[in-house]
Each structure stands twice: as structure tokens, then as C-alpha cells.
Amino acid sequence: MLKKKYRLKKYSAVMATYRVNNVISDKNVFIYLGKEKIDYSLPVKFAFIVSKKISKSAVKRNKIKRRMRESIRLLLKNSSIKNINKYISVVIVAKKHLLDSDFDSVYSSLSTLLSEKA
RNA sequence: AAGAGCAGCCGGGUAAUCGCGUAUAAGAAAACUUAUAUGAGGAAAGUCCGGACACCCAAGGGCAGAACGACGGAUAACGUCCGCCGGGGGCAACCUCAGGACCAGUGCCACAGAAAAGUAAACAACCUGUUUUUCAGGUUCAGGUGCAACGGUAGUGUAAAAGACUACAGGGGGUAUUGUGAAAUACCCGCCGGGUAAACUCCGUUCGGGUGCAAGAUUGAAAUAAAGGCUAAGGUGACCCGCCAUCUUUAAAAAAAUCGCUUGAGCAAUAAGGUAACUUAUUGUCGAGACAGAUGAUUACCUAGAAACAGAAUCCGGCUUACGAACUGCUCUUUUUA
RNA sequence: CGGGACGUAGCGCAGCCUGGUAGCGCACUACCUUGGGGUGGUAGGGGUCGCAAGUUCAAAUCUUGUCGUUCCGA
Secondary structure: OOOHHHEOOOHHHHHHHHHHOEEEEOOOEEEEEOOEOOOOOOOOEEEEEOOOOOOOOHHHHHHHHHHHHHHHHHHHHHOOOHHHOOEOEEEEEEOHHHHHOOHHHHHHHHHHHHHHHO
16 A cells, blocks of 8 residues: 555546546556656655446455555555656556456556556 | 254464554654554445434424334334234244224226125026916025125025024124233124225324534635636527626645544443343453545465455444355254164 | 436337236338339237235235436535
């Protein structure tokens, strides 16, 4: 789980990130990238969205969110995704395909998307 | 031994590495770091009932409305629970029932049938008179219909019949006894013209009304502005653009913070009362409290193969629904052996 | 968190209040009309009435539970 300073808290901030409309995706997730930073001392903030359309069960939605958070935590620790540091915020939206995947596929798709395409 | 019925119990464990929420302590005194402790359920779910708590409205009462409905109890309360009565099911253990009233009124009972409730026979049949037929009168036992037929079976009786009369059983009413009571038992009375209220309705009981922790309280900022976006609807206009108004958005910055927020009809043990639900007393104990929302990832071993349903959001008491594996106790039936 | 509405033929809807026969339009099939097609006409097929239980002689309809879809308020 990420610490609180890495979390994007406000609904309005998420909507602002959507409005930039800089999207990358694969079969598992959409990733919305926010505006570029002015002050580089601030950390990148993440938000994770798993809608009710993906599953009615709160347990399954929570599981997907936890896997995504853990992946981002490991990626930040490895500092393998340095090139996303220029963005203020990142919103990650899960797709229905994630429901049947395991942790490794979540980790690999997030790492390739964020390190290569961003 | 086999097959049933009822009740109970559990909801993976240990270790290692990385990591998260909360509390406390220390350092720092802004962010933060370290240590320790602690961190989802039996249904947390559905939101179907009942409360607590909070605010708004309200003089009191009625009407209306809603829910409930054998009886006695439990409870803060309940549509829940316990016991018991009656109906139904089962050989039995046991299970199950929205279980008041169609003698207040109004409806409905398709098709079939003579007739579906009205002092009722438009089919048919029986008997009597007339007697070729027809017709008139009496009757509804038997027939057939239907979920249901104007009380059942057997006899007496009669022109043919009929509770008209008798016996037996059924329903209803009255009296007596037993029980707190629903009711049961006994005796007596020919009293016996359907069903349906999860049809309207009537009777009884309960509920001040509404809103729900995003309830509500406190502190601070702003003082109704600024910058955009949009045009389906409003104004101006013949129409379009435009303008006004409306609507809507605004990243780190003022765009909130704190309280409510978890010590409670709490949990555990023992004792007493009660058939039980439950109650009382004593002792011990504190077991999540977030605010885009904390329990995860990887590995090894054990169990049986690390398996299901499933994630607290103000808090309790229930109900309902979903669901995994192993096992324990009591009871019943059948068979076999002693 | 709270409150509504709707599940009926492949699709869109009636019927439910007041219980006994499930119907309408489009689509589908066959035939007629045409040189052929469309249009038009005639006939026909197709429905566990979301699911489960109860009330009733009888349930799409009444009652309860449950599943799904969708809307509204904060």
C-alpha cells in the first residue's frame, strides 16, 4: 500500500487529469497522465479506479486495487519508471480483463506501460 | 450397521523478507523517522423489520394511513424469540401454518351443471289426476356436472319424498369440571341454507409527524467574486450569430479542519431464579475507527489439496439470503447379534 | 446511505388494479400479386410471463422472499 503522500485525493483532481486526455492503455488497464510538473520537489500522485461495472463484489474490486497499488509500490522502489516523474498525477483505471489475471500480469503490464510508453 | 431428525463447533496455522491504517512513547518540532501494541464477518451482505442517538415541525384529540392478528410469557422494542393450544404432514424423532370475523354490509365463484345462495328444479327422473299424446299438481331420493351441491351413513315412513322421525358419527350452541389462557373432557339441546377476507370491509392491538451521522455541533476562510466551458430548455430576436440569465468546471494554493466516532441494552467466567426465551448478582476485561477509504505481495513447511460465501463506514437487537470442510452430542425407525 | 420503477415471442410494448381465453406492431415462414424485387394481401409458427415458495379449485395477475436492469435525492 502506498503512503498517503503518494495518493491523489480529490475528485476534482481526478477530473482535471482526465481533461488532459493523455491516455495509454493495454488489455488490462487505461492510464491517464496529468499535466507536467512546475515544482519537481513534489511527488507523483496516483489514483486507482475500479468501477462497479467490472464486478459487483467489493472483495474482488478491492483485490484488483491492492494488486495495482502493490505493483506501483514495487516499481517506485525499484525506480524503474523515472520518466513519469514529470507528471503531477497518474490515474489508473482497471479493465474487466484484470478480474481473471494474477499479480504477475498486473505488475508486468503496468511496468511496461509506465516505463516505455510514458 | 443403515437411514433419518434436532442441536453444537470451526471459518486455516507457523516462520522469513518487503509494505499499509490507527494509538502510545521517543527523536524532530513543518513534513517526517524509529520502537511497541493493535487492526473485518458469521453472515461485515440484502436493507426487510425494530430501537438508540441527532435535528426540524407540532397546544391537545379525532379522522385518515400503515403494520400486525390463537393463547401465555420474554424484551428497550419488534413483523423477533421461548413455551403452549388447535389445524396439516411424517411409522417415529420431529417439522410446519399471515392461525380474528363471511349470523354488519358489498362483491366474486370461469367452463360445466337444473341450481354457485334466491324459500331455488328452464336437464332429467319419481308419483298422482286426465290418460293416445299433451297438460296440471306434488317431490328432488337416485342420475349427471363441478374444487365445492343446500348436511353424512343405515333404517322408519310415504302415492312418491323430505331431520318429518330414530340410531351412529360430524358441525354449532348451552351447562358443568380442569387449566392463568388458547382449549380439552362429560352431559344436554334437532339448533344444522356453501366457499372466498394474501376480495373490499369490520373488529382488536400498536405507531405524534418528517428527515436520517452527507443527522448534527464547533472553529476558520470567502462574501457571492474571478477565470473558463456549454447551448437542449428561458429572455432579447422573424431566424442565425451574439449578449443576458441559467447550468457546469476549476491539480499542488483558502477550496477546509476538528468533534460526533466507538465503554456498549458490550464481552467472558462463576453463582442464583425460571421448563425455556431471559433476568439478577459478583469478578475480570477493553477487542478496528478509515474519509478516494487501511489486512497486501513473495517464499518455505504443516494440515487434507493453505477450500467456499464474502470487506466494517453512526451503533445495537432480529429476520432473510449466500457458502466450505472435518467432527461432536442427543433422539427416532428398521435390521442383526448378545 | 435513502427512495422509486421495470423484467411477458428475436425487438418494442399491452394485459395485472377487478385471478379462469396470453394479445398488438415490426421481424420470421409459406402462398398469392410481379418478367424479377420492393410494396400490398392471405394463412401460419414462435412465449419456463426473471426465479422460488405460499394463498386459491385455479396465479402473468394476489402475498412474501430472491436475482437482474435502470432512474432519482444527498
